[in-house]
Amino acid sequence: MKHSPNSPILLSSSLHVDEARKAIAQMVNELVAESKALNNPADIETVSLDQAINRILAADVLSPIDVPSADNSAMDGFAFHSQCLDTSSPEIELSVVGTAFAGKPYEGKVVAGQCLKIMTGALMPPDCDTVIPQEFTESVDNLQIRFKQNQVRPGENRRLRGEDLQKDKPAILAGRLLRPSDLGLAASLGIASLNVNRKLKVAILSSGDELRALGQPLDSGSIYDSNRYSLTGLLNRLNLDIIDCGIVRDDPTSLKEAFCQAAKEADVLISSGGVSVGEADFTKQIMQELGDVGFWKIAMRPGRPMAFGMLKPVPGKSPARKTLFFGLPGNPVAVMVTFYQFVRGALLQLNGAKQTEPALTQAISELPIRKKPGRTEFQRAILGRGPDGKPTVKLTGSQGAGILRSMSEANCFVILHQDQGNIAAGEWVDVALFDGLL
Ligand code: AMP
Ligand code: MG
Numbered sequence: 001m002k003h004s005p006n007s008p009i010l011l012s013s014s015l016h017v018d019e020a021r022k023a024i025a026q027m028v029n030e031l032v033a034e035s036k037a038l039n040n041p042a043d044i045e046t047v048s049l050d051q052a053i054n055r056i057l058a059a060d061v062l063s064p065i066d067v068p069s070a071d072n073s074a075m076d077g078f079a080f081h082s083q084c085l086d087t088s089s090p091e092i093e094l095s096v097v098g099t100a101f102a103g104k105p106y107e108g109k110v111v112a113g114q115c116l117k118i119m120t121g122a123l124m125p126p127d128c129d130t131v132i133p134q135e136f137t138e139s140v141d142n143l144q145i146r147f148k149q150n151q152v153r154p155g156e157n158r159r160l161r162g163e164d165l166q167k168d169k170p171a172i173l174a175g176r177l178l179r180p181s182d183l184g185l186a187a188s189l190g191i192a193s194l195n196v197n198r199k200l201k202v203a204i205l206s207s208g209d210e211l212r213a214l215g216q217p218l219d220s221g222s223i224y225d226s227n228r229y230s231l232t233g234l235l236n237r238l239n240l241d242i243i244d245c246g247i248v249r250d251d252p253t254s255l256k257e258a259f260c261q262a263a264k265e266a267d268v269l270i271s272s273g274g275v276s277v278g279e280a281d282f283t284k285q286i287m288q289e290l291g292d293v294g295f296w297k298i299a300m301r302p303g304r305p306m307a308f309g310m311l312k313p314v315p316g317k318s319p320a321r322k323t324l325f326f327g328l329p330g331n332p333v334a335v336m337v338t339f340y341q342f343v344r345g346a347l348l349q350l351n352g353a354k355q356t357e358p359a360l361t362q363a364i365s366e367l368p369i370r371k372k373p374g375r376t377e378f379q380r381a382i383l384g385r386g387p388d389g390k391p392t393v394k395l396t397g398s399q400g401a402g403i404l405r406s407m408s409e410a411n412c413f414v415i416l417h418q419d420q421g422n423i424a425a426g427e428w429v430d431v432a433l434f435d436g437l438l
Contacts, residue, residue, distance in 0.1 A: 201268075231339065
């Protein structure tokens with residue numbers, strides 16, 4: 001089944017979460033291909049390592065050196081040649097001829113019956129191929145050690161030249177979302193800067209006559225525009241440029257103007273509000289003029305209504321790129337759930353990332369959870385540990401789509417899949433953590 005955004009099937013029936021994700025990934029793929037075809041040199045930037053965190057690597061990093069650059073010891077201990085192990089005696093005695101430190105190699109020879117005291121990271125002398133760790137040895141006297149043959153096998157506790165990375169072979173692959181360990185790895189190779197994809201420009205706007213900016217008085221029936229701040233917080237974790245288009249009133253002229261303005265500059269436009277039944281009608285009409293956007297009913301909770309598609313390049317935009325559009329539901333928790341489920345991965349994919357899905361884990365539900373089959377539910381919860389040390393989850397109170405408190409207290413979503421029904425206490429459930437570790 002092909003899901004072009006305006007396919008009538010999507011308008012009339014509820015769309016499975018996975019189908020929605022697939023349709024989004026397909027469109028993003030097309031946009032990435034179109035963008036590549038433009039061959040714009042400004043799409044790649046060179047940044048120093050301290051600026052590279054959370055950027056996406058544009059080309060493979062080839063190692064300029066072998067790592068390690070020479071054979072060295074993996075342990076503090078004594079280096080010797082494994083020929084010394086060719087004896088029928090269960091115990092071996094070797095005389096110590098010197099010491100090798102990291103950064104201070106031993107220059108002399110080590111012959112049969114001899115060994116060298118060696119520190120972790122010190123160069124292995126050419127005459128030695130094995131290290132017996134210090135803790136398996138006893139000293140006979142100052143210059144003689146003894147150990148049991150069966151404590152070590154030939155070649156053990158030695159790191160070989162190029163064992164970790166070989167010169168001119170890829171060390172970090174294009175498409176990597178750069179994490180602290182990648183920056184450390186680049187630095188260990190002597191690389192001070194990296195080629196990364198340019199930052200995406202993401203415009204956000206909040207739509208609704210009832211919305212007030214912080215600092216304005218709240219008149220009857222109005223509410224503060226909180227989505228702007230949760231969305232900005234989510235986007236800031238992705239290291240991109242945010243264009244804040246403010247609050248837009250529920251009238252076609254203002255909305256059209258705001259969408260056009262955003263499409264002029266942004267790679268992606270994320271709006272919240274104005275896509276639910278009743279409100280969607282005039283948004284739909286504008287979208288038909290500006291691009292190809294579908295209005296989806298997704299079988300999920302929270303976050304059922306959502307618009308998705310692309311806006312045509314606005315005249316004068318250079319390069320003439322389309323703008324990816326996400327019309328998220330207005331409810332504050334639905335915004336965060338739909339962002340996590342659909343937008344985050346699409347932004348990473350559009351920016352060239354290879355791995356776009358956050359990892360799931362599992363935990364035991366402390367209490368029963370009510371769930372209707374036929375839709376995917378995202379429930380806010382706290383991941384902890386039970387008395388037996390096993391991971392457990394407990395929901396953070398009321399799960400209404402507008403209740404931010406239970407979102408703020410939570411540290412994870414419990415994900416209840418389309419076909420799942422009620423969950424019994426003690427049952428394992430899928431969990432997505434809000435925060436990553438590295
Ligand atoms: P809508 O999707 O426009 O029908 O909005 C659904 C609910 O979310 C309504 O109660 C809106 O008042 C609320 N809402 C919409 N936009 C925002 C926003 N930016 N900040 C906080 N609440 C909002
Ligand atoms: Mg509204």
